[in-house]
Amino acid sequence: MYRFLARRREPPPVTPDSGDADLLLAVAAERVEALKILHRRHAPWLRVRLARRCADPDVVDDAIQDTFVAVWRGAHRYRASEGDAAAWIWTIAIRRLISLMRRSGSAPRTTSLDDAQAPDARRTAYPPYPVTESAEDAVLVGVEHGDLGTALARLSPDLRAAIQATVLDGLTVREAAHLLGVPEGTVKTRVMRAKAQLRGFLA
Numbered sequence: 001m002y003r004f005l006a007r008r009r010e011p012p013p014v015t016p017d018s019g020d021a022d023l024l025l026a027v028a029a030e031r032v033e034a035l036k037i038l039h040r041r042h043a044p045w046l047r048v049r050l051a052r053r054c055a056d057p058d059v060v061d062d063a064i065q066d067t068f069v070a071v072w073r074g075a076h077r078y079r080a081s082e083g084d085a086a087a088w089i090w091t092i093a094i095r096r097l098i099s100l101m102r103r104s105g106s107a108p109r110t111t112s113l114d115d116a117q118a119p120d121a122r123r124t125a126y127p128p129y130p131v132t133e134s135a136e137d138a139v140l141v142g143v144e145h146g147d148l149g150t151a152l153a154r155l156s157p158d159l160r161a162a163i164q165a166t167v168l169d170g171l172t173v174r175e176a177a178h179l180l181g182v183p184e185g186t187v188k189t190r191v192m193r194a195k196a197q198l199r200g201f202l203a
Helices: 020-028 032-051 057-077 087-104 117-125 136-140 149-153 157-168 173-180 183-202
Strands: none
Touching: 020 032, 020 057, 020 087, 032 057, 032 087, 057 087, 087 173, 149 157, 149 183, 157 173, 157 183, 173 183
16 A cells, blocks of 8 residues: 555666675666676576586576576565575575476486586686584585585595585485485485594594
8 A cells, every 4th residue: 555665775786796685686676687697697606516416408507597587586585684695596596406307307417526626617606505504514515615525525426415415505305305316314314424424534
């Protein structure tokens, strides 16, 4: 009834140097140029990381497209106080990928840490890590591109994939189980074993 009372704050002008939060505010105000800037900034590292989770490049491309459609429609729900914008976008992207993989039957890809640390990947990869629940997980969030990479590389591919899915990607156990093609109980067991082994490697 009194819609003018709830009018949003007019977002500032956007440029390629604008911060993500300002760009999302502009996207919420239906500014297409802000979405284009976000796409140029984030699509490259999204493609790198999603391609390490799915072997089908067409599914990865579709996931990226769906992600930015979701950003356009849902930017008004983003709150800077609740976390980094890149993490918010990554959460959308990985869930879009899982949904598409479920529908298409695409196989997940297991990659080595060397792939994750390739120069092109690191140059384009923002730190889109989710908020974790424990101090141990907070440490593990720095593994993928940090000094602890050697310890992660010593894990078996199955254990490393479980840590990537649940800690680095922030997936639920159910989502990780679908992505990895194993039962939920197996995911839980692999995560526990991976954390135990990492503690031993780093002791």
